Amino acid sequence: MTVESLKAEALQAAIERAGGAVELLRNSPIRPHTFPVAAEFTNWRTEQAAWREGCALLDQSHHMTDLYISGPDAFRLLMDHGINSFKDFTPGKAKQYVAVNPEGYFIGDAVLFYLDEESFDLVGHPMVHNWLQYKAAAGDYDVRLERDENSYDRQAGLPPRVYRYELQGPTAVEVLEAATGQPVPEVKFFHMIDVTIAGKRVRGLRHGMAGQPGFELFGPWEEGEDVLAALLEAGQGHGLVRAGAKAYSTANLESAWIPSPMPAIFSENLRDYRAWLDVKEMGSLGGSMDSQDVQDYYVTPYDIGYGRLIAFDHEFVGREALENIADRPHREKVTLVWNSDDVTDAIGSLYRPGTPAKYIEMPKARYALFQIDQVLKDGERVGLSMDAGYIANEHLMISLASLDAELSEPGTEVTVLWGEKENSAKPTVEKHRQVAIRATVASAPYAAFARDTYRKG
Incomplete structure (x- = not known):
């Protein structure tokens, strides 16, 4: 099966052809989400450090x-x-x-x-x-x-409708003030301001992808190059570093945003939706989670830290179901800190005879859009690990996971099962063996600033 063969086929028809949703997604040729910008401007370790120590400039114009x-x-x-x-x-x-x-x-x-x-x-x-x-x-x-599709899927030759540049880090405000020549107005988290950069009106969202102070700046695409040049000039002396696709792909790990849980669209009552939806809109499924029941891959908003967003002050699809489970125990979103010896042993298996562990890509270990690995305690599944990568700022491999509440306390020891039980047909999967990697539960977000400070105000 190739990506080309998926074009103009309804998701429901593809599921029936493959013999089930899990079978279809596990062997899908669609690669993980891409960031169609330069992979690195310096190196991804320095670029990761910039949003902790100075200011990282991330180009968000192309991948969303x-x-x-x-x-x-x-x-x-x-x-x-x-x-x-x-x-x-x-x-x-x-x-x-x-x-x-x-x-x-x-x-x-x-x-x-x-x-x-x-x-x-x-x-x-x-x-x-x-x-x-x-x-x-x-x-x-x-x-x-x-x-407006992302630049990977957009019709060839057409630019995005808008540019988006993220300033992220302790000196982000200084960079923005240097670019505008004005003090930055006081603005609450997820509120917007208007500023002028290079003579252009720029809208700015108080935001922070890596859990640091920052602004997402956007405006008409044709004005983007002038705005970018002004930001780069303003950043001189304020520790501004451009961050490429590799570093950007890991920013969510520090702010604890889980980018792509499995979408719960496979129940019988959504058959008409799947008949409407093109299969190419779905992605591939990877990881050690191997249930044939697609519902075992689902999460509720409570399970991934979105319980605080649920508001029963209006009618919406799914309200009654969420009300019915609101007071029940839920899984908790956590950070898992992978045991460094187990990680280096898995990587080291590539240099020894025999079948190695699944390759751990650096800095982001994702090899499918829906990356779902089993988290075990005493051999029993107690949660799902859904995104993993290396954080140079901490010298650690971590993942974001949803765990049974009783095991969500920081310091709890669990195990992440890495690699697939039966190697799938995805082009990102080589012959490998599963390995168990010890992990310690930590808070989500992992970075103290992101956890305690950056959403306030």
Whole structure:
């Protein structure tokens, strides 16, 4: 099976052809999410260090999908399918928008920008974009939808609609003030400001992908080069370092955002959605989790740290299901610190005779879009590890996981099972053997600043 063979085939038809959702995704030729920018500008270790010690400039213009939603019913469409509260949500603000299926399981999330009256931009992985597009088409909504694919999927030769540059790190405010020639206004987390850079109006979201102080700056694509040049000049003397795709791919590990849990779209009551959705919109499944029941891969918002976002102040798809489980025990989002001796032993197996462990890519160990590894305690599965990578700032391999609540206390010892039991047909998978890697539970976010400070205000 090739990527080309997946084109123009409905997801439901592909599932039936493959003999099940897990079988289809585990052998999918679709590679992990790509960041179509330079891999490194200096080296990824220095670039990781920049968001702790100075300021990293990350180019977000190319790897995310934008869904522009406008019209009289835009707000209602978003409310009907978002778990978030929309009270006091007004232009100039943003939120981490989360959608669930009717049973309360997670479908997807993205950053929702409230640009102007009746005008929104949903930015991120396309899982939640697809869901809203389907619901807009199937429901009675007076909305206009315009989709700008990421640069990997966009029609060749066409540029993005907007540029996005992230300034991240202790000196981010200094860089922005040098670029604007003005003090940066006081602004709360996930609120927007307008500034002028290189004579251009630039919108800035107070944000932080790596859990450090920062702003996401955006504007019309044709103005991006002038703005970028001004930022680079302003960054001289303030420790500004451009960060490439390798470093950027690990930023979420420090802020503890899990980028792509399995979307819960495989129940019988969503068959019509799967018949509408093109299979190429899905990704591949990798990791040691080997259940044939796709529901075993699902998570609820509570399981991945989004319980704080759920607001039962409006009707939305999945509300009743989430209300029914609100007071029950849930898995907890944690950081797992992998045992360094076990990691180096797994890497060392590449240099010894016999079948080695699954290759651990540096700095991001992801080899599928839905990277889901088993977390074990005394041989029993107690959770799912869903994203792993190396943090040069800590000299550690860590992963983000969802664990049974009773094992979520920092210091708890568990095991991550790395590699696939039966090697799949994914092009990213070589012949390998599974290995057990000891891990210690830690807080999420792992970095103390991200955990205690950067969302305040």
